[in-house]
Amino acid sequence: MTTELSADAPSGLLEQARKDYQDLAGRGLSLNLTRGKPAPEQLDLSADLLSLPAGRHTAADGTDVRNYGGLQGLLEIREIFADVLQVPVGQLLAAGNSSLELMHDCLVHALLSVLPGAESRWVDQERIAFLCPVPGYDRHFALCERFGIEMIPVPMTAEGPDMAVVERLVAEDPAVKGIWCVPKYSNPDGVCYSDATVARLAAMSAAAPDFRIFWDNAYAAHHLTDEPAEIADLLAACAEAGNPDRAFVFGSTSKITAAGAGVAFFGSSPANVQWLLGNNAKRSIGPDKVNQLRHAMFLRDADGVRAHMERQRALLQPKFEMVARILETELGGTGLARWTDPKGGYFVTLEVPDGCAKEVVRRAAEAGIVLTPAGATHPYGDDPRDATIRIAPSYPGLAELEQAIEGLAVCVRLVGYEQQAA
Structure with a gap:
């Protein structure tokens, strides 16, 4: 992040900010930065998927992918992503297109069936709570809210949760x-967990014998620099610490290939894998193995994933650089904002003076720039400081993104100077 917050506004800056906002509102913009969706150009990189498997319908082991079965998923796609997600092949499941579905199912199964190491189902217990590092991912929080799971905010640091x-x-x-x-490249701050944080998560004492780490490694391959971040192997660390069942690892190809037609993954201990397979067998006769085969043919191996993500980076990196450049030009030295400079992932976090985020988002919407609601980065949509705004640069084209970030900066100056003048 850059600059310090809460400087006094020099004379005349509020008047200029009001003029700038009037100009912005008069442009008739219609721009959307709400979700971290891949742009059409990114999706085009995987266009060859649509022509695969090109008449082939058998997996490497002879399985006819057109038929039922294969609940664990095709071996060849699991072999590719075992390296990416740091999970042994035999402990990795390949499923449908959404890792969010897998997280949802793990919560439902834990509520309705006994986890390895548990004394009873979660639904039979008086109170269930999850720790939620903040700022964090709104869809995680929505799952907890959906099932009545209490959420306890935990501050994020530069090395992961406190x-x-x-x-x-x-x-x-x-x-x-x-x-x-x-x-890795956490949503929305871009923080990468340190080796020390991973080791402490794996080894810490837990009052609940069925405590689980929901390790959503959504951005495992999503680098924006020449020096990809590496994180420690949580699954191995848990096993070494004597807590082999502690970690649930999730990942997907959703922001690698086709976001709506990818492959999702679950990795864990052998006991947890058998627990999930046993429960999933009652809801499905097997995943879309045709899609898994086309992904294996298209990506080929872990090096193929890395090469493909370099092409993704070529499209994304200029957008993130533009965001940083505009924020520095428009807000640097004002004392009104700090922002992250992520080395990977899909988001930039903008921090404005306390009490200003909702008003900035409201003013931006009135000027035709739609942002993720302020508060979405916190459980129950409640940011106690009302200071955090999530920016999603991936979907708009460069020209639209430039207009949106310049307009957002206008709104930050207006609301910030109004607050100082009040």
Whole structure:
């Protein structure tokens, strides 16, 4: 992040900000930065998927992918992503297109069936709670809210969640059954968990014998620089610490190939894998193995994934660089904003003075620039400071993105100077 917040506004800046906003509102813009969706140009990189498997309908082991069965998913696609997601092939499942579905199902199954190491189903217990690092991913929070799971915010640091807080809460409260983690290029701050954080998560004492880390490694391959971040192997760390069943690892190709027609993955201990397979067998006769085969043919191997993501990076990196450049030009030195400079992932976090985020988002919407609602980065949509705004640069073209970020900066100056003048 750059600059310090809450400087006094020099004379005349509020008047200029009001003029700038009038000009912005008069442009008739219609721009949307709400979700981190791949742009059409990114999706075009995977256009060859549509012509695969080109008459082939058997997997490497002879399985006819057109038929039922194969609940664990095709071996060849699991072999490719075992390296990417740091999960042994035999402990990795390949499923449908959405890792969010897998997270949803794991919660439902934990509520309705006994997890390995558990004494009872979660639904039979008086209270269930999850730790939620903030700022975080709104869809994680929505799952908890959907199932009545209490959410406990935990501050994020530059190395991941504040582990002193996490360790205390997990050790003291048997109702704390899990923690949400986006360990690499986290949503929305871009933080990568340090080796020390991973080791502490794996080894910490837990009052609940069925405590689980929901390790949503959504951006495992989504780098924006020449130096890709590496994170420690959580699954191996848990096994070494004597907590082999602690980690649920999730990932997908959703922002690698076709976002709406990808392959999702679940990895964990052998006991957890058998638990999920046993429950899934009652809801499905098998995943879309035709799609898994086309992905295996298209990506080929882990090196193929990396090469494909370099092509994705070529499209994304200029957008993130533009966001940083405009924010520095328009807001640098004003004392009204700080922002992240992520090395990967899909988001930039903009921090404005306390009490200003909702008003900035409202003013931007009135000027035709739609942003993710302020508060979405916190449980129950409640950012206590009302200071965090998530920017999603991926979908718009460069010209639209430039207009949107310049317009957002106008709104930040207007609301910030109005607050200082009040």
